[in-house]
Amino acid sequence: SNIIIINGPNLNLLGVREKGIYGDLEFSTYFETLRASYPGLGLSYFQSNHEGAIIDKIHEVGFSADGIVLNAGAYTHTSLAIADAIAAVTTPVVEVHISNVYAREPFRHHSYLAKNCKGVICGFGLDGYRLAVESLLKG
Numbered sequence: 001s002n003i004i005i006i007n008g009p010n011l012n013l014l015g016v017r018e019k020g021i022y023g024d025l026e027f028s029t030y031f032e033t034l035r036a037s038y039p040g041l042g043l044s045y046f047q048s049n050h051e052g053a054i055i056d057k058i059h060e061v062g063f064s065a066d067g068i069v070l071n072a073g074a075y076t077h078t079s080l081a082i083a084d085a086i087a088a089v090t091t092p093v094v095e096v097h098i099s100n101v102y103a104r105e106p107f108r109h110h111s112y113l114a115k116n117c118k119g120v121i122c123g124f125g126l127d128g129y130r131l132a133v134e135s136l137l138k139g
């Protein structure tokens with residue numbers, strides 16, 4: 001199988017940014033551990049701070065990959081364009097948030113993306129990415 005993790009804006013700063021909320025592990029370190037625990041799985045990673053680049057990547061992989069794990073960061077709460085991109089492709093998408101967005105500000109409680117996703121995982125820290133992979137592998 002081929003699964004891609006797509007991280008959106010500010011997630012390049014994991015391990016540096018608001019550690020009390022997002023933890024002190026860099027994503028690249030976590031990703032290498034995750035990849036090592038799934039030998040045989042084609043697990044790849046893409047990050048962009050740009051809405052259009054995230055949409056381009058969803059289009060690029062969204063008709064061939066077996067799954068997309070998407071943490072769109074703050075675009076989750078603003079982007080009809082990313083919501084439409086998820087609806088446009090055939091690959092299932094699992095929405096992930098590291099933090100429990102429901103324990104935070106009200107503007108983080110709404111996702112434009114969720115209704116077009118297979119499901120949503122939030123509040124489990126970086127382990128949420130693994131849980132999303134598990135769900136996609138079950139089909």
Ligand code: DQA
Pocket residue numbers: 009010011071072073074075076096097098099100101108
């Ligand atoms: C986030 C939650 C979003 O509200 C926030 O804008 C982020 C990260 C999370 O992983 O918890 O950038 O998606």
